Amino acid sequence: MTRNYLASPIWKRPLRCAKSSPIRSLFSARQLRRRDQSSLSADLFRRSPVSKKRERSTTHMPVSNEDAEYTRDQLVRFRKIIDRIRAEVPGGYKAHVLQSAGTLAFNPSMFDIVRAGIILYGISPLPEFQKLLKPVMTWKTRISLVRDMPKGSSISYGRTFVTPQKMRIATLSAGYADGYPWYLSNRGAAVLVRGQRCALVGRVTMDLMMIDVSKVNNLQIGDEVVLMGRDGSQEVCCAELAEKAGTIAWEIVTRIGARVRRVYV
Known part of the structure; x- marks a missing residue:
């Protein structure tokens, strides 16, 4: 008999699965809108016996090139979650959220990694920053x-x-x-x-x-x-x-x- 790993939550799977692959956490924008972010991060680790294997967390910015106020609020909420996680997890816990537009419009040093996409082509998703980049593709x-x-x-x-x-x-x-x-x-x-x-x-x-x-x-x-x-x-x-x-x-x-x-x- 084989176990259906796709149907079982990660914290219910055999520990050997987690040993070979460090766990990444993805927080949705809906989760970040919860009022109590501290309970969200606490729940995440209380449910998982392999929490110390977690290495990094991320979320996605759906309107970083359209709605600066919404994005700024999203970053603040995500940072609160990461600070709580780092207080509970030993070692260097990584967090990343800024993609091309976020890297240009916000402070990249807020987190550990940036996910550069279209700016690698020298193309800015925000017209006001195009003068800082040089297109590299012909x-x-x-x-x-x-x-x-x-x-x-x-x-x-x-x-x-x-x-x-x-x-x-x-x-x-x-x-x-x-x-x-x-x-x-x-x-x-x-x-x-x-x-x-x-x-x-x-x-x-x-x-x-x-x-x-x-x-x-x-x-x-x-x-x-x-x-x-x-x-x-x-x-x-x-x-x-x-x-x-x-x-x-x-x-x-x-x-x-x-x-x-x-x-x-």
Whole structure:
């Protein structure tokens, strides 16, 4: 007969389970709103015979980039719990709660560890702190086709863009299968070609997208195009793409597909 470890509380499992893996405690925002935090921390350790094995506790900040007052209150309550736990547990008990937004907006030294996420890309979840960071990721593709299109030509699926005059259109080897948002179709998105901003025209397709390169001189098939990043004095930042696509910066950077080659420098 085997024991169902998923169904049994941690404090009811054999002690050998806890010996091989130190216990981490996660406090929910709902728990932190309880008036008596001292009873919460006391209950936690009274119920567990392996309390001395606990090494760290954490919670999650749901609105750290939206509601500073709520977040500040959450941090105060969490700190009270941690102080109570440290008074009962010998040794160096660790606590962590601040993620990217919290690390920028609040004092990182309040706790022992920070959980840096999107700021590792040099992208700030709070616009007012972006000047302190430098984006480290550039997303590039190449031109696969260039054609001069007469006035009245429809571009891409659905004929959602019709050239208002003669235009030079370049096809890029990237699409929504690579993670470039389909929602950027006909929303004023731009890419960088030889340091110039070029408008995305028509719908983004699975593997291709089209841009207006009428003002770019000496363009050649195979030229690099920056989808996100800097080229000369121009930049297409992650926040710009996210805003135009109606999404968040986290989705932009995490949806870049596996077939996009990574180069680490």
